[in-house]
Amino acid sequence: MIDAYHHLLKHYSQIHLLESIQGLLYWDLNTYMPSDGLQFRTEQFKWLQQNIHKHWIDEEFASLISKCEKVDYLDSIQKRNVELTRREYDKRTVIPIKLVGDLAAQSNKTLEVWKIAKAKNSFQYVVFDLEKLFSLNLKRAELLAESSGISDPYEALINFRDPGFSVNLLNNIFNEIKTFLVPFVKKCISSQPDQTFLTRRVSREIQQELVKELTKFLEYPHTTGRVDEVEHPLTIGCGPKDVRITVKYQEDRVMKALSAGIHEIGHGLDSLQRNPEWRGQPINARKFPSFGESQSRLLENIIGLSREFWSHFYPIFKEKVGVFTDIDLDTFYSAINTVKPGLSRMRADELTYILHIIIRFEIERDLFAGNIKINELPQIWNEKYDEYLNVEVPSDTLGVMQDLHWYSQYWGYFFGYALGDIISSQIAETLSQLLPEWRESLQNGSFTMIREWLANNVHSLGAQYDSLELVEKITGEPLTNKYLINYLNEKYTELYKL
DSSP states (O other), X not given: OHHHHHHHHHHHHHHHHHHHHHHHHHHHHHHTOOGGGHHHHHHHHHHHHHHHHHHHTOHHHHXXXXXXXXXXXXXHHHHXXXXXXXXXXXHHHTSOHHHHXXXXXXXXXXXXXXXXXXXXXXXXXXXXXXXXXXHHHHHHHHHHHHHHTOSOHHHHHHHHHSTTOOHHHHHHHHHHHHHHHHHHHHHHTTSOOOOGGGGSOOOHHXXXXXXXXXXXXXXXXXXXXXXXXXXSOOEEEEETTEEEEEEOOXXXXXXXXXXXXXXXXXXXXXXXXXXXXXXXXXXXXXXXXXXXXHHHHIIIIIIXXXXXXXXXXXXXXXXXXXXXXXXXXXXXXXXXXXXOOOSOSTTOOTTTHHHHHHHHHHHHHHHHTTSSOGGGHHHHHHHXXXXXXXXXXXXXXXTTTSOSGGGTTOTTOTHHHHHXXXXXXXXXXXXXXXXXTHHHHHHXXXXXXXXXXXXXXXXXXXXXXXXXXXXXXXXXXXXXXHHXXXXXXXXXXXXXXX
């Protein structure tokens, strides 16, 4: 029966290989592919997705899974590999291969149309393709819901991406966070430190050098990663020792590139620091949005917006950019942590960020429930931004078209960013209890202690557990909002002298 298990892993390795090729093509699509290559690239993605799907639903593969499930002498890791394979197989078998190909082709086409629509500031330019893409995603969600006995297609999609989470659980989590955030944000915005100097021009070339310095400090290895520019930053895995990050440079927004760089390095380290003995196995391919985003948000916020980090990095930053010589550390630190409700999720301060995510979650929830339609998205979006953040949206480019997710393959994903903040603060509390000297180490210019702790206690666990159980295994208690609320309350009460 061990032979059946080895054959199962061998079959899965073919899927893993195809997915790595797909990752490389997706990276190229977002970075260097000439625009006229889109039509053929769409055909390539369609072929790959369909063949990956064929491998998943292969009858011999199904037989191997069943054989492995009948024995009781596999160890816990082997059993988890079988469990994860069965879970994915069951989900895949309810999705027709034509739908898989159509989703792959339409998501990549819509993404390219979105880029044009965004440049034109015309949501109407992408509506036709977005409606087609949503229709395909809705069909997939309905099939998943039917097969799993879930009445809500959106909940089925959430559970497909991150098992254990439900719409009701997310509603409860987000409502509790809103109860704290909305009045607390109002307290903070009554006092606004100067931020104007953050728009001083820093050339693209210097920003590239700064991001390179970040990769060195955060120990993102150049032999297994690289940094490229895209319209919307993301991390793309092209193989077990090939994980690439991307950023976007704007000469009057130097902090945007740095924040994106730190965020994506968090993803990159999470992927690269998995257990090497599990490479090419299902247990090593953790794709849960909530936990994945916790690792990027941990670096971006708790590390990258901390006084300790900038106590070390600010002298490097000042020397490189040359236009901040008159700005001291305290002024800079206050500016980058200013609470200022705005239009952009990517540029949002860490206090208002979750409100951006809650808006997207609620829109998705209502869209899948049939309460709103695609062509109503700009209006609904603008109304929620006025209600939750008290900001007026001047254009679709700055509003409903700012993120790539709905125009690509990331439906039912946004909730993970908010959960990422919650989980990261809970992990940071555990880190502080076990390694109270980590902040001092960071201030002294060393990230090694933190990186190694994350590698040994978080990243190397892979998909050994689902997100909710993984949080409890690492921190010793179930997922809770209290550490995020405590972290934000303490930090911003001190900053704003509340």
